[in-house]
Amino acid sequence: MRARRLTGSLSCLVVLTLTAAGCGLSGGSDDGGATAGGCTVDKGNVGSGKLTGDVKGKITFQTTNLKKDFGGYFNGVIAAFEKAHPDTTVKWIDDPGDSQFTQRLVADAQACTLPDVVNLNVNTQIALTKAGYLLDLDKKAPDSGKVFGAAMWKSSMFTDASGAKVHSAFPWYSGGIAQTFNTDLMKKAGLDPTKPATTILGLFDDALKIAKVSDGKYYATVANPIWRIPADWQQMGVKVLSDDGKSFAFADDPKTVAWVEAMTKMYKAGAMPKDSLSSNQDASTLYAQGKLVYGSTNPNYLRFIQENNPSVYKKTGVARYMLDDLGHTVGAPQYISVAATSKNAPTALSFAQFLTNAENQLLWAKDPNVVIFPSTTASLDDPFFQSVKGTDPFSEARKIVAEDRKTATADEIALSPGELNAITAQVQLAMQGKKSAEDALKEAQSKADELLKQGS
Numbered sequence: 001m002r003a004r005r006l007t008g009s010l011s012c013l014v015v016l017t018l019t020a021a022g023c024g025l026s027g028g029s030d031d032g033g034a035t036a037g038g039c040t041v042d043k044g045n046v047g048s049g050k051l052t053g054d055v056k057g058k059i060t061f062q063t064t065n066l067k068k069d070f071g072g073y074f075n076g077v078i079a080a081f082e083k084a085h086p087d088t089t090v091k092w093i094d095d096p097g098d099s100q101f102t103q104r105l106v107a108d109a110q111a112c113t114l115p116d117v118v119n120l121n122v123n124t125q126i127a128l129t130k131a132g133y134l135l136d137l138d139k140k141a142p143d144s145g146k147v148f149g150a151a152m153w154k155s156s157m158f159t160d161a162s163g164a165k166v167h168s169a170f171p172w173y174s175g176g177i178a179q180t181f182n183t184d185l186m187k188k189a190g191l192d193p194t195k196p197a198t199t200i201l202g203l204f205d206d207a208l209k210i211a212k213v214s215d216g217k218y219y220a221t222v223a224n225p226i227w228r229i230p231a232d233w234q235q236m237g238v239k240v241l242s243d244d245g246k247s248f249a250f251a252d253d254p255k256t257v258a259w260v261e262a263m264t265k266m267y268k269a270g271a272m273p274k275d276s277l278s279s280n281q282d283a284s285t286l287y288a289q290g291k292l293v294y295g296s297t298n299p300n301y302l303r304f305i306q307e308n309n310p311s312v313y314k315k316t317g318v319a320r321y322m323l324d325d326l327g328h329t330v331g332a333p334q335y336i337s338v339a340a341t342s343k344n345a346p347t348a349l350s351f352a353q354f355l356t357n358a359e360n361q362l363l364w365a366k367d368p369n370v371v372i373f374p375s376t377t378a379s380l381d382d383p384f385f386q387s388v389k390g391t392d393p394f395s396e397a398r399k400i401v402a403e404d405r406k407t408a409t410a411d412e413i414a415l416s417p418g419e420l421n422a423i424t425a426q427v428q429l430a431m432q433g434k435k436s437a438e439d440a441l442k443e444a445q446s447k448a449d450e451l452l453k454q455g456s
Contacts, residue, residue, distance in 0.1 A: 065094065126414065177401070180318055181319075185218055204262040224279055238259075329407075
């Protein structure tokens with residue numbers, strides 16, 4: 001099961017996009033000024049030409065719900081930056097990341113008071129880029145992407161107001177993705193834990209074998225497809241969106257039909273708890289109770305299993321995630337962006353690069369209280385990841401995921417909650433035998449298209 005990584009409320013994104021996208025970025029106006037997202041800004045922040053200026057003065061830096069657990073780390077990074085640049089002051093703000101997170105950022109952007117350096121998730125990054133509120137790094141900091149993994153940097157692009165794809169953020173940390181499974185339960189089902197599935201549908205076939213012998217005492221995975229859409233489809237090479245991103249295309253691919261039919265077979269065969277079809281509970285709790293063969297794909301949850309059921313942790317196997325037809329994994333890392341509306345953009349850009357450099361990313365990854373993976377090549381090549389000692393699940397996950405991050409891309413498809421719910425509801429009907437896979441997908445695509453056109 002692949003855990004969803006979308007965070008924050010999106011209810012105001014449509015407002016932001018509609019009211020500001022037309023403004024975009026402008027190098028000048030009749031009065032000689034410049035604009036970004038409707039805000040008057042320094043000419044050096046927009047248009048062509050590398051950003052220049054002294055690294056000095058005050059900036060604000062905003063993270064999302066990190067101060068409580070990692071205050072020491074971030075205060076250390078800020079202190080190191082201020083020491084290297086004695087005339088600078090970094091004010092750190094930590095947003096709680098609650099349901100009003102997006103609304104607050106929208107309000108800041110529209111009031112032209114967006115923090116100078118801000119930690120964003122993928123959905124908010126998309127909206128703020130399109131509305132013109134973020135610095136275009138391709139123009140303002142050329143070659144700044146060289147420190148990041150090539151695949152990660154290449155795929156960390158977003159559409160601006162003109163429709164062009166630009167780098168408006170530095171990819172930061174991610175949780176990674178891997179297969180986790182209960183080796184004892186796999187053996188009971190006649191499966192070899194040393195040879196886990198290499199494709200999505202292959203794992204579904206294994207789930208049917210589990211259902212035949214488990215007799216309802218344990219299951220393969222949870223049923224709610226909301227945890228797998230659209231990640232499974234993207235991994236299978238399904239074209240989820242049209243090339244222009246203005247409509248959905250998943251219903252037109254036979255592989256999506258095969259996926260829905262396989263989900264239906266698993267559900268009917270008893271490979272999934274019946275009451276989990278509409279439940280939002282993920283796999284972690286049931287897996288910790290020894291009732292699931294396949295656990296969460298987020299390596300971070302291994303710490304939860306270790307703390308809550310050490311006996312299950314000892315039986316946990318870890319393997320590389322199924323690459324399927326795509327040939328690599330995708331993910332949605334956290335991003336660090338510089339506001340195009342910043343009144344001190346040179347210092348903001350310098351701090352953003354300092355925060356995301358290999359040394360500082362590796363330093364945070366080594367914190368024993370966090371399970372994250374950096375986005376820079378040098379960090380991933382460090383002995384901390386490449387010379388891991390131990391064969392426990394956590395050690396195995398660190399080695400496997402660090403290697404995977406070198407080829408992983410950041411172009412995970414982000415659906416709005418409305419689109420995701422509309423698609424999920426139709427698949428659930430198919431899994432219950434109330435619709436054919438084809439009809440369910442056609443209706444799902446139609447409803448999702450309506451929402452996409454509305455800008456949900």
